[in-house]
Amino acid sequence: MVNPLLSRLGEDVMGFLNEIQIKYPNAISLASGRPDERYFDIRDFASCFNLYVDTVAREEGKEREAVLNNLGQYNRTKGIINQLLVKYLKNDEELDVRPEDVIVTVGTQEAMILAVTTLCDREKDVIIVEDPTYVGLPHFAIIAGYQVAAVGVNKDGICLQSLEEKITYFKELGKQVKAVYVIPDYQNPTGNSMPDENRHKLLDLSAKHNFYILEDNAYGDYNYQGKRSLPLKALDKDRRVIYMRSFSKTLYPSLRLGLIVADQQVQYQGAEVALSELITKTKGYTTVNTPSISQAVMGGLLIKHHCSLSAVNTDKVAAIRNKRDLLLAALDACLSAAQFPGAKDISWNIPEGGFFITINTPFKVDKNDVILCAERYGVIFTPMSFFYLNGGGDNDIRLAFSYLSPDDIVPAIERLTSFFKYKLNIN
Numbered sequence: 001m002v003n004p005l006l007s008r009l010g011e012d013v014m015g016f017l018n019e020i021q022i023k024y025p026n027a028i029s030l031a032s033g034r035p036d037e038r039y040f041d042i043r044d045f046a047s048c049f050n051l052y053v054d055t056v057a058r059e060e061g062k063e064r065e066a067v068l069n070n071l072g073q074y075n076r077t078k079g080i081i082n083q084l085l086v087k088y089l090k091n092d093e094e095l096d097v098r099p100e101d102v103i104v105t106v107g108t109q110e111a112m113i114l115a116v117t118t119l120c121d122r123e124k125d126v127i128i129v130e131d132p133t134y135v136g137l138p139h140f141a142i143i144a145g146y147q148v149a150a151v152g153v154n155k156d157g158i159c160l161q162s163l164e165e166k167i168t169y170f171k172e173l174g175k176q177v178k179a180v181y182v183i184p185d186y187q188n189p190t191g192n193s194m195p196d197e198n199r200h201k202l203l204d205l206s207a208k209h210n211f212y213i214l215e216d217n218a219y220g221d222y223n224y225q226g227k228r229s230l231p232l233k234a235l236d237k238d239r240r241v242i243y244m245r246s247f248s249k250t251l252y253p254s255l256r257l258g259l260i261v262a263d264q265q266v267q268y269q270g271a272e273v274a275l276s277e278l279i280t281k282t283k284g285y286t287t288v289n290t291p292s293i294s295q296a297v298m299g300g301l302l303i304k305h306h307c308s309l310s311a312v313n314t315d316k317v318a319a320i321r322n323k324r325d326l327l328l329a330a331l332d333a334c335l336s337a338a339q340f341p342g343a344k345d346i347s348w349n350i351p352e353g354g355f356f357i358t359i360n361t362p363f364k365v366d367k368n369d370v371i372l373c374a375e376r377y378g379v380i381f382t383p384m385s386f387f388y389l390n391g392g393g394d395n396d397i398r399l400a401f402s403y404l405s406p407d408d409i410v411p412a413i414e415r416l417t418s419f420f421k422y423k424l425n426i427n
């Protein structure tokens with residue numbers, strides 16, 4: 001016997017998309033939301049590592065050898081670059097946090113696991129997620145036996161009215177909504193963002209109904225339009241927000257670095273304790289500590305750039321923005337009313353940042369359409385239904401533009417248009 005809850009996850013949809021890509025290698029992928037490798041900072045890996053080692057040796061009056069040996073050892077569970085990260089959070093995210101409230105994690109995925117397992121009671125608590133959402137958090141929570149419920153997302157992020165109704169519904173059942181997981185900036189999968197007004201309203205709701213907000217910021221750096229909204233955490237006067245920051249899209253995924261900011265006090269065994277200490281305790285039994293070698297590379301990068309990554313990201317943000325613009329132009333050229341007979345029932349959002357666009361169609365799409373489209377038309381997309389918890393999104397498609405080569409964008413949309421014609425019986 002294995003964990004029976006595994007079967008509740010259904011099919012491995014990401015594995016399915018990878019299989020399709022392998023089977024149809026010439027198909028252009030509008031499915032992959034990976035960051036663009038051309039902008040990985042991996043070439044500077046060794047120089048950043050060495051800069052970190054030399055800086056620590058100088059500041060702490062140690063031999064270089066001793067710093068290296070320390071990096072090879074087990075290390076502080078909370079992390080070794082917390083001071084640098086606190087300065088970065090201040091410079092780039094306008095967050096005022098203390099180093100002891102930061103835990104350096106193995107990507108956001110570990111941050112989510114630590115937050116859920118530290119905060120939630122399997123019997124009494126419910127975790128609410130956006131629907132659709134990035135499945136990393138709900139899928140972990142489901143296989144670990146936590147209760148997960150979903151609330152729809154609209155163009156302004158999580159639907160606040162439905163959220164309040166769901167909280168009331170669970171209260172009547174004697175359950176507590178303990179945490180609400182949101183991706184306010186350029187959400188994966190929809191590309192939608194939460195306006196400032198809704199950020200304040202969500203914070204008010206969390207105070208009213210006493211839940212924590214698990215804020216996932218993976219794409220915030222990729223802002224293409226005007227002034228970027230501040231993270232919920234920067235507006236969080238009542239300390240309701242547990243902030244999770246990925247560096248996979250900002251730097252590169254193999255670094256496996258992320259962080260949690262948890263500056264709350266919680267009740268534990270009859271006393272008030274810092275939530276960050278309890279999360280650290282959980283981490284001690286999860287991954288022990290985040291690899292010090294990765295932290296040293298990140299530390300060197302932060303030292304080199306005066307604890308701000310905005311200069312590091314300028315070119316990569318411009319490149320992905322350019323891809324978004326090319327994709328929007330290609331959609332206009334192929335699927336607008338002037339060009340396409342079925343256009344009146346087809347629409348798409350204009351994401352202000354991030355890696356994804358949603359297309360709404362008058363026809364339903366499922367995994368068989370993905371196979372057919374790859375085989376016959378040479379393009380791969382993701383049905384939005386793959387990201388829903390309890391079904392939905394049958395008429396929506398997620399297009400990812402981050403990983404695509406700019407030269408492939410027009411052919412990809414032309415091929416997608418041929419697939420749309422087939423679905424709509426247009427010759």
Ligand SMILES: Cc1ncc(COP(=O)(O)O)c(C=O)c1O
Pocket residue numbers: 033106107108109110134136183188216218245246247248253257258
């Ligand atoms: C919204 C969101 N959160 C988290 C992650 C995973 O982040 P990490 O690589 O830091 O674990 C992803 C990856 O695609 C994502 O889209």
